[in-house]
Amino acid sequence: MMWSEKYRPKSLLEMIGNEEAKESFVKWVANWTRGAKPILLVGPPGVGKTTMALLVAKQFGYDLVSLNASDVRNKQRLEEILNPALGNLGLLGKIMIFVDEVDGIHGRADFGGVSALLQILKEPTVPIVLAANSESSDKMKDIRKASVTIRMMPIPPRLLRLYLESILQKEGESLRVGTLIKLVLDSRGDIRSMLNSAQALVGGFEPQTEKSFETTDVESAVNAFFKARSRDEAMAILFSLRMDPQEKINAFYSSIITSHLSKNDMSEMLDIVSEADILYGRIMREQQWRLLRYLDSILVKLYRKDAAVRYSQYNLPWPLITRLRWDGKAIKDLETALSRRMHVSRSSFATFYLPYLLRCVKNKTLEMDLDPAQTEVIQKELSSAK
Amino acid sequence: MSWRSIPMKFPGTCTVCKKKIEVGEVALWAKGLGVKHQSCAEADVELDCAVCGGKAGCNQCEFMDDCDRTKVSQLCICKKCYEAKDSIVLYREAVSRNYKFPPQ
Numbered sequence: 001m002m003w004s005e006k007y008r009p010k011s012l013l014e015m016i017g018n019e020e021a022k023e024s025f026v027k028w029v030a031n032w033t034r035g036a037k038p039i040l041l042v043g044p045p046g047v048g049k050t051t052m053a054l055l056v057a058k059q060f061g062y063d064l065v066s067l068n069a070s071d072v073r074n075k076q077r078l079e080e081i082l083n084p085a086l087g088n089l090g091l092l093g094k095i096m097i098f099v100d101e102v103d104g105i106h107g108r109a110d111f112g113g114v115s116a117l118l119q120i121l122k123e124p125t126v127p128i129v130l131a132a133n134s135e136s137s138d139k140m141k142d143i144r145k146a147s148v149t150i151r152m153m154p155i156p157p158r159l160l161r162l163y164l165e166s167i168l169q170k171e172g173e174s175l176r177v178g179t180l181i182k183l184v185l186d187s188r189g190d191i192r193s194m195l196n197s198a199q200a201l202v203g204g205f206e207p208q209t210e211k212s213f214e215t216t217d218v219e220s221a222v223n224a225f226f227k228a229r230s231r232d233e234a235m236a237i238l239f240s241l242r243m244d245p246q247e248k249i250n251a252f253y254s255s256i257i258t259s260h261l262s263k264n265d266m267s268e269m270l271d272i273v274s275e276a277d278i279l280y281g282r283i284m285r286e287q288q289w290r291l292l293r294y295l296d297s298i299l300v301k302l303y304r305k306d307a308a309v310r311y312s313q314y315n316l317p318w319p320l321i322t323r324l325r326w327d328g329k330a331i332k333d334l335e336t337a338l339s340r341r342m343h344v345s346r347s348s349f350a351t352f353y354l355p356y357l358l359r360c361v362k363n364k365t366l367e368m369d370l371d372p373a374q375t376e377v378i379q380k381e382l383s384s385a386k
Numbered sequence: 387m388s389w390r391s392i393p394m395k396f397p398g399t400c401t402v403c404k405k406k407i408e409v410g411e412v413a414l415w416a417k418g419l420g421v422k423h424q425s426c427a428e429a430d431v432e433l434d435c436a437v438c439g440g441k442a443g444c445n446q447c448e449f450m451d452d453c454d455r456t457k458v459s460q461l462c463i464c465k466k467c468y469e470a471k472d473s474i475v476l477y478r479e480a481v482s483r484n485y486k487f488p489p490q
C-alpha cells in the first residue's frame with residue numbers, strides 16, 4: 001500500500017502544519033447555520049486540503065457529497081448529483097457538499113455549471129466546502145467572492161523532516177541524512193509527493209513489486225478473460241489480476257485497440273475502457289480508494305463470448321510513446337495541463353491522447369491555445385518525431 | 387497584512403535594511419506598511435516553535451536557504467525540541483493544547 005494512503009491522517013491532530021487554518025475550518029463547521037458563506041480552501045497540492053475536508057465532515061457527522069471539476073462543468077450534471085441530495089435533506093442525514101479542485105474548471109469547457117454552482121454558493125442550504133490549488137483565474141474570482149477563503153501554506157521543511165522521520169520509524173526504515181534532506185527539499189512542501197518518493201527509495205512500493213511479480217501474468221489473464229466461458233469466470237479472472245489499476249486499464253486498452261474487431265465492438269469496448277479510466281482518474285483526484293472495487297465491475301463489461309481480443313502490449317502507432325511518457329518535467333507539466341482540460345488522468349492522456357494531439361497539431365488540423373512554454377514543448381516533440 | 391510582490395515604479399527605502407530600492411527592482415509592498423527587499427523580508431520573518439512556543443531559530447536551521455519563511459505555514463519546531471525524544475508526539479500534544487480541534 002502506498003504510504004501516502006496508509007498514513008493519511010485519521011484525525012486533524014495527525015495532520016501537520018496549518019494549525020490556524022484547521023482551527024478556523026473546524027470553527028466554521030461547528031458554527032455553521034443555514035445561509036453561512038461556503039468555505040474555500042486554497043493551497044498547493046499535498047498539504048491536506050482534501051484530507052481536512054473528509055476528516056472534518058466525518059467528525060461532525062456529515063455525509064459528504066463529493067464533486068469534482070468535471071461534475072461542475074455541466075449544469076445538468078451538477079443538478080443530477082445535487083438535487084437528490086438537496087431535495088431529500090433530513091431523510092439522508094446531514095449533508096455537506098465538497099467540490100474538490102474547483103479551479104480545474106476551464107473557461108470553454110464550462111456548460112453553465114459554474115454559474116449554477118455560484119447560484120448554489122450564494123444561498124447555501126447545507127455546508128459547502130470548496131478546495132483549490134490556485135485562486136488566480138477569472139472563474140475563481142466569482143467563487144472567491146461568494147465564499148470565505150481559508151489559506152493552507154506549504155509545510156516548512158523542518159516540520160516535513162520531522163514528519164517523514166516519524167513515518168520511516170513506523171515502517172522500520174531509515175535513510176541517510178543527506179537523502180532525507182533532499183527528499184524534503186524536492187517535495188517543496190507537498191507531503192504526498194515526499195512520502196511517495198521516500199517509499200520508492202526504500203523500495204517499499206508494493207504496487208510495483210506486485211506488478212513485476214504479476215506482469216508475466218497480464219498476458220495470460222487478459223487472454224483468459226476474453227476466452228472465459230462465462231461472465232462470472234471473466235470477473236473472477238479480473239479479480240485475481242492484481243496490478244496497478246492504471247496498468248490494468250492500459251493493458252486492456254492496448255489489447256483491444258490492436259485486435260481485429262468489428263467497428264461496433266471496438267467502439268463499445270473503447271467506451272468501456274474510457275469509463276474505467278474516468279473512474280480511475282476520479283479515484284486518484286479525490287483519493288476515493290473505496291471506489292476501486294467498482295473498477296472491475298466496469299471492466300467486466302468488456303467480456304463478450306468469443307471476442308477476438310488477444311493481449312498486446314502498447315503497440316500504438318506513434319513511436320514516441322514511451323519516451324513521451326517518461327520524459328522530464330516540461331512534458332509532465334504539459335500533460336497535466338492538457339489532461340485536466342480533457343478530464344482524463346495524466347498517464348492516460350500521455351498514452352491515448354498526446355500522440356494524436358501532436359499529429360493534429362502537425363497536420364494543422366488543430367490549433368491549441370497554450371502558453372509559450374507548452375507550445376515550445378510541443379514544437380520540440382514534433383521536431384524530434386520527424 | 388498582505389505583502390505583494392511588485393516591480394518598483396518609484397525608488398523606495400527598504401523598511402528592514404533601510405537601504406534604497408531602485409526603480410524596476412521587484413520588491414514587496416504592502417499598503418500603509420511600505421516596501422522591503424525580497425531577501426530582507428525572508429530574513430525578517432522567523433517561525434515559531436510549536437512545541438516550546440519560542441522562536442524556531444530559522445537562522446541556524448539546516449533548511450535556512452530553502453525555506454521561504456514568508457510563504458510557509460508559520461509554526462515549525464526549534465532544534466532543541468526537534469532533537470527531543472518522540473518529538474512528533476510532543477508536537478501533537480502542543481498543538482492539541484493550543485488549538486481547538488474536535489474530540490477524536
Ligand SMILES: Nc1ncnc2c1ncn2[C@@H]1O[C@H](COP(=O)(O)OP(=O)(O)O)[C@@H](O)[C@H]1O
Nearest residue numbers: 004008015016045046047048049050051191192
Ligand atoms: N498536513 C498533513 N499531514 C500529514 N500528512 C499529509 C498532510 N497533508 C497531506 N498529507 C499526505 O498527503 C496525502 C494527500 O493529501 P491531500 O489531503 O489529498 O492533499 P491536497 O488535497 O492538499 O492535495 C495524504 O493522504 C497524506 O498522506
Ligand SMILES: [Mg+2]
Nearest residue numbers: 049050100285
Ligand atoms: Mg486534494
